[in-house]
Amino acid sequence: MSIKSSIATFAGKSSYWFLHNVLKGGTSFPGKLAMKIDPEVLEDLGQNYETIIVTGTNGKTMTTALITQTLKEKYGDILTNPSGSNMAQGIVTAFLAHSQKGQRKIAVLEVDEANVKAVTQLVHPKAFVLTNIFRDQMDRYGEIYTTYEKIVNGIKLAPEATVIANGDASIFSSVDLPNPKVYFGFETEKDKPQNDLKAGVNTDGVLCPKCNHILHYHAISYANLGDFFCPNCGYKRPELTYKLEKISEQTPSKIAFTIDGQDFAINIGGTYNIYNALAAFACAREFDVSGEEIAQAFAKNKRIFGRQELINYQGKEINIILVKNPVGLNEVLSLLNTEEEPYTLAALLNAHHADGIDTSWIWDGDFESLEKEKIKQIIVGGERHKDMDFRLKVAGFDPAIMTVEADFDQLPDAFTKAETKKVYVLSTYTAMLHLRQIFTDKGVLKRRIN
Structure with a gap:
């Protein structure tokens, strides 16, 4: 291991320790820091x-x-x-940790x-x-x-x-x-x-x-x-x-x-x-x-974050499912049609770089295929909530059962007020991270994702 790589590894490991023992989070910063010092540090770490x-x-x-x-x-x-x-x-952070x-x-x-x-x-x-x-x-x-x-x-x-x-x-x-x-x-x-x-x-x-x-x-x-x-x-x-x-x-x-x-x-x-x-x-x-x-x-096997992750919160079973493209979305919609009990559907749409800034893909999702009689309420959120709200109305959902909650901080309360025990949350990546962070801050989840 070169001197540069040794310094990069020490700095990365130190920052990881500080973030996880003092600030209780951080998945990419230690790697960014180590790579800033030595762009090829991964070669030594992965040896x-x-x-x-x-x-x-x-x-x-x-x-x-x-x-x-x-x-x-x-x-x-x-x-x-x-x-x-x-x-x-x-x-790099994974190797440092x-x-x-x-x-x-x-x-x-x-x-x-x-x-x-x-x-x-x-x-x-x-x-x-x-x-x-x-x-x-x-x-x-x-x-x-x-x-x-x-x-x-x-x-x-x-x-x-x-x-x-x-x-x-x-x-x-x-x-x-x-x-x-x-x-x-x-x-x-x-x-x-x-x-x-x-x-x-x-x-x-x-x-x-x-x-x-x-x-x-x-x-x-x-x-x-x-x-x-x-x-x-x-x-x-x-x-x-x-x-x-x-x-x-x-x-x-x-x-x-x-x-x-x-x-x-x-x-x-x-x-x-x-x-x-x-x-x-x-x-x-x-x-x-x-x-x-x-x-x-x-x-x-345990459910992993954002991939059918089940959160029990104030009597509600909140199932968070990541969606990011038409094929994945349609498979999730097929999954929902296997649910036998009534449920509340939440759809959270963001359009950051990690999500894809073009939201037109939601129009290729077959929301029309959902068995509507099982869905008792729809909650629409995320920074592009207007796009999702319009898409679901075009899909034929009754506006009377649809509510918009544009404030992420209010989503947990909206879920607890749902008339069904089960809440399925379809969410793009950054919206999922934001929602998880809120539940982490409430003490419901232990791990912070940054």
Whole structure:
């Protein structure tokens, strides 16, 4: 370790200690400080770690958490960035905060798609886990092909690293890479090879990456994910190494499913979270974790901040769910339709850089599909509450059950006054952080997210 790196590490660790022991928070500042002193400090911090990079549009945080939990079953302590701070400074902070105690030095890092190359240059990953790619923050990432190119540019710097990718996403097998490859996907009893299906008319990413013909499917799980094939050039889904074989139960708070003949369950809802669990299963098996150990880890899974995070507050069950793009939003709306009890819906919309400054994506969300009879009240908030209020009225919701609460500080009181016990909060990223901070200040949550 160079003198500059040593100074950077000392300064970063000292600031982390001060922030977490005196101010009780801070996830990225220690990393910013260390990188200011030595921009390449991560290379020294990550030395000797077997690093797994988790990236993609949706599901990075949950997949990272599940992989970490499964690896802990076999190897004990695992380094990760659990706050979802997935830019370079947040990753540096994760290394600064970690004291290795496990049998094997493994780091599981959620990495923003645009930062894969920069992080790869410094940590030399052993594996990449690719969840999916959908249109997301067009002002920042551009089209899905641009996003994937950013990821590929990073993967090419580590040709010996194993790529563990969602085989149901046609884009992930479209580029010839020298890396060892492992694919996971859905192959349930209802998936029939003779089926010839097309994705919905408003679905992105359905052109063949080889010839630009419209892709067909033997089965579609959601959006553009499924057993795809091109009738024009013959491009098709790669052979799956790990397969989801059955979904036996789906509720807003639990999923039971079968992978490669073994039954699993996680205490969280949504088909998209089955993909996250499948990605974690594939990664864990590649790191020699047994199916039994994975099942134990999944059973211990805790809800993570902002991803179906359940907050019990003054008799209300407040479920915070992050939404940030049309595909993710539509899957959450499908999740809400599995709720059997009446509930209050809250929709919080911000438009900062971390959210995406263009809010037009809410018009691609299928709010019209919500089962309206279950929704007894709607609370609209966030800095762009007028946009969300208008969108929901266009979707056909009765204005009489809708209220606007523009003041974040008043939202907890608005939730407690709701006529239903259950409150589902759909929130963009910075709005979610703001709401969590309010609950932290009230003493309801212990961890401060900055």
